Structures are given as structure tokens and as C-alpha cells.
Amino acid sequence: MKLILLGAPGSGKGTMAAVLKKEYQITHISTGDIFRANIKEQTPLGIEAKKYIDQGALVPDELTISMVEDRLAQPDCANGYLLDGFPRTIAQAEKLDAMLASKNTKLDAVINVTVPAEVIMERVVNRRVCTSCGESYNVVSRPTKVEGVCDVCGKEVIQRDDDKPETVKQRLVTYEENTKPLIDFYMAKGIVITADNSSSPEVAFQQASEALSEMGFQKVQ
Ligand code: AMP
Numbered sequence: 001m002k003l004i005l006l007g008a009p010g011s012g013k014g015t016m017a018a019v020l021k022k023e024y025q026i027t028h029i030s031t032g033d034i035f036r037a038n039i040k041e042q043t044p045l046g047i048e049a050k051k052y053i054d055q056g057a058l059v060p061d062e063l064t065i066s067m068v069e070d071r072l073a074q075p076d077c078a079n080g081y082l083l084d085g086f087p088r089t090i091a092q093a094e095k096l097d098a099m100l101a102s103k104n105t106k107l108d109a110v111i112n113v114t115v116p117a118e119v120i121m122e123r124v125v126n127r128r129v130c131t132s133c134g135e136s137y138n139v140v141s142r143p144t145k146v147e148g149v150c151d152v153c154g155k156e157v158i159q160r161d162d163d164k165p166e167t168v169k170q171r172l173v174t175y176e177e178n179t180k181p182l183i184d185f186y187m188a189k190g191i192v193i194t195a196d197n198s199s200s201p202e203v204a205f206q207q208a209s210e211a212l213s214e215m216g217f218q219k220v221q
Pocket of ligand 1: 009031032033035052053054056057058059060064084085086087088089092162171
């Protein structure tokens with residue numbers, strides 16, 4: 001199964017990805033996570049990517065696409081994957097289509113996670129993430145048991161630099177301009193599943209899994 005997750009910053013894409021990964025035992029590829037790992041290791045890619053990420057802008061297509069091409073060539077992608085945060089531009093989507101076509105394959109579905117715009121800012125600025133396992137928290141609705149310490153792995157929980165309000169505003173503009181047009185791009189192919197995350201992540205996941213089931217994809221027991 002080859003899936004894409006779409007959604008604005010703060011839509012709950014990350015939470016949806018974690019559940020899909022667990023329930024379908026699918027390889028999860030988050031381009032944001034790969035960039036953050038490279039920034040932590042101070043690789044040349046990380047140093048370059050940080051310039052854009054810190055401003056709420058997109059990392060240039062050439063860098064991002066070649067990084068994803070390398071990742072998709074790894075053995076754990078042979079039976080499918082869930083792309084989280086890629087594509088984010090029409091150019092990336094077209095390149096992905098070409099990559100898949102050259103292997104005589106195609107995407108199965110695009111899950112578009114939606115929430116009302118007014119909820120997004122609140123969610124993102126209150127978000128905290130574990131620096132080690134990536135678990136996501138919210139200081140209001142889902143705080144850690146001990147402040148700054150991950151409930152799951154015990155490592156440090158922080159606010160991402162790009163989750164600060166000024167950067168979030170720019171990320172939302174970037175989303176509207178570059179990424180939102182992908183919904184129509186994939187609608188035209190008839191492969192979009194809408195997962196409404198305005199009430200709860202459970203409801204959103206239920207919608208996604210029902211649609212996947214109708215397409216013949218079942219959860220792993
Ligand atoms: P995320 O964790 O998905 O919110 O990604 C964090 C940041 O990484 C984004 O705001 C972008 O600056 C950068 N990024 C992640 N994925 C992409 C992509 N497909 N294309 C360009 N930049 C990306």
C-alpha cells in the first residue's frame with residue numbers, strides 16, 4: 001500500500017501517521033523528521049535545510065526530492081510506505097508520479113487530514129514533542145505527566161523552533177500557497193480520502209480506515 005498524508009501544520013497529520021503505522025504496519029517516512037535528524041547531526045543537508053525550516057519556508061524541491069528518492073530505494077519501502085509531509089509542492093507530486101510510473105506502480109490513496117483553521121494555531125503553539133521518540137504532546141489538552149519529560153521514553157520534551165507563533169504563521173501561508181493545491185491535484189485522480197480531525201483523532205482514523213477497507217486494505221491484526 002502506498003499512501004500520502006496531506007494536511008496543514010497542526011491538522012493532526014503526525015498523530016494520524018503514528019496510528020496508521022501501527023495499525024497497518026507500514027513504513028512511515030516523514031520528511032520533516034528526516035530533516036530534523038540531519039539538523040541534529042549537523043550534516044550538510046541539515047545545515048542547508050535549517051535555513052528554510054527556521055523561516056517557515058519549504059526546503060528547495062531538488063534537495064527534498066533527492067532525499068526522498070534515496071529513502072524510497074531502501075529495502076523497507078519495497079512493500080509500500082506512508083509518506084508524511086511529502087509531496088508539499090506540485091513539482092514534488094509530479095516527480096513522485098514519475099518515480100512511481102518508472103517502477104510500474106502508483107499511489108493507492110491520499111489521506112487529507114482536515115481541521116477548522118481557527119483550531120490550528122492553538123494546536124501548533126501548544127504542541128511539544130519528544131526529542132528522542134517523537135511522541136507529540138499538547139500543554140493544554142495532553143500534557144506530559146512530568147513537565148518536559150516524555151511519558152513514553154523518559155527523554156526531553158521540547159517546543160520545536162518552528163512551532164513558535166511567528167514561524168507558524170509563515171508555515172500556514174506556505175501551506176496555502178504551495179501544498180493546498182495538491183488536494184485538487186489528487187482529487188482529479190480520484191484517490192483522496194478525507195479524514196475530519198475536528199472532533200477527535202479516533203474519529204479521523206475511523207474515517208480513513210473505513211475508506212481504506214473499501215479499497216481492499218485491511219488493518220494488520
Ligand atoms: P513537518 O515536520 O512535516 O512539519 O516539516 C517541518 C519543516 O520541514 C517544514 O516546515 C519544511 O520547512 C520542511 N519540509 C518538510 N517536508 C518538506 C517537503 N516535502 N518539501 C519542502 N520542505 C519540507
